[in-house]
Amino acid sequence: MSIDSLKGQLPDFAKDVRLNLGSIANDDSLKEQTKYGLLLACALASRNAEVAAAFDREAASHLTPEARDAARAAATIMGMNNVYYRFVHLASNPVYKTMPAKLRMGVIGSPGVPKTDFELWCLAVSAINGCGMCIDAHEKVLADAGVTQEVIQTAVRFAAIVQSAAIALEAAQLPAFA
Template identity: 55%
Template structure:
């Protein structure tokens, strides 16, 4: 299945997003698992129901294990991005010396190839704006031999999925406001 439903739902002013969704669906620098896992992890990171639903449909080729791992990437990074971004932003460096004391077992055993999971964590970290996590996961990807072009593709997917979710949420809010005023 394609992302045509999402593309049709976008207003005319978001035509670039529609075109980007289409080109990213045809992205060939990533494996299908890497690409659709990045889409799915990004959708769960933004949490917009229509985006999640349509991307889950588009990512139907993913194995159950890959779907679970992509969702796990969104879940664990929702926690880690807040924690590590806070440490980075706080002036008191002592916090960075303390153990996190947060369970993160899924990072060691994601259920898919480690490189794919790291890529999805990178996409989610881009959405959540955690520089520390972006650097850490990008470093792991580079050590595993992934190219900057591949890493950029996952970040591009994250950026477009995030923008689509924001536009659709804003349009829904506008329509709800117009209905209430009528």
Template identity: 55%
Template sequence: MSIDALKARMPAYAKDIKLNISNVLQTGELTEQQVWGAALASAIATRSPEVIAAVAAEADRHLSPEATEAAKTAAAIMAMNNVYYRFSHLTGSDYLQMPARLRMNAIANPGVDKLDFELWSLAVSAVNGCGLCLKSHEKEVIAKGASKEAVQDAARIAAVIQAVATVLEAEDALAGEARAAA
């Protein structure tokens, strides 16, 4: 599986998504490691086996083993944090004042540059829709010297990777429905 294979599976109605796949993976604001770490972490957050496999295969050519592990760690830790902090935010401030009592040591020692890990956490938070986490990670990324354009690029990667997963899953479901009706 490859990025090209994902693009080849995009139907005509998703032409914009197909065109955006390559565009978001070639940015001047992010390093190669930041791009591919954001893509891998976002792919994992989509939960789409096909998208995860394709992005992981391509990311392996651009990421060190440590960066790959850190991107996977960002997806894992944010899967937990995005649910908890979205709950805390949406239900009220009392929960935000209470200790989370969730283990999050990976954030302190991610195995890669903290800026990269924060960007990947931001991308996963965008996929998972946690506004509180998005604000927190955006603040950290900016504080560590990234530009607003770099933040936007990470969010754009997350958005396109999520759109790819959505389109492919819809196409698979529609094809299954057509087979069942036949």
């Protein structure tokens, strides 16, 4: 499955999502590896097998095996970190903020792709997963590295579109009203 076939599966109530997916395909504001790694990481974070398969297939001709693994690692490590740090951020008891995480996160320091690509992918996945603490941390790293606000906003916009496609496909599975 590709992005085009995914668009074809979206129901009429998700027309805006279909159009937004089309805009992703034609958007050249990000470098190729940045864009397709971002889309793959977000698709995996959506936890929808059809969406993940579509974006994995789309990314196949645009990513090296190392970049594909890095995108998968971004989705995976943020799956762990977003749960943990969202808890730390939301818990009323301040003691959790002082405790060591004791979570292995070596891939963040050595992702196998340029650090800004990996950080952008982590930021987008964190937006999908709703972890404000991680969003702030990754946005700061990106800003400090000179990544523009427009690029950061584009990454989060792409994340929103990918997530909405996953939700639309799931919503389409609901039985019709009698």
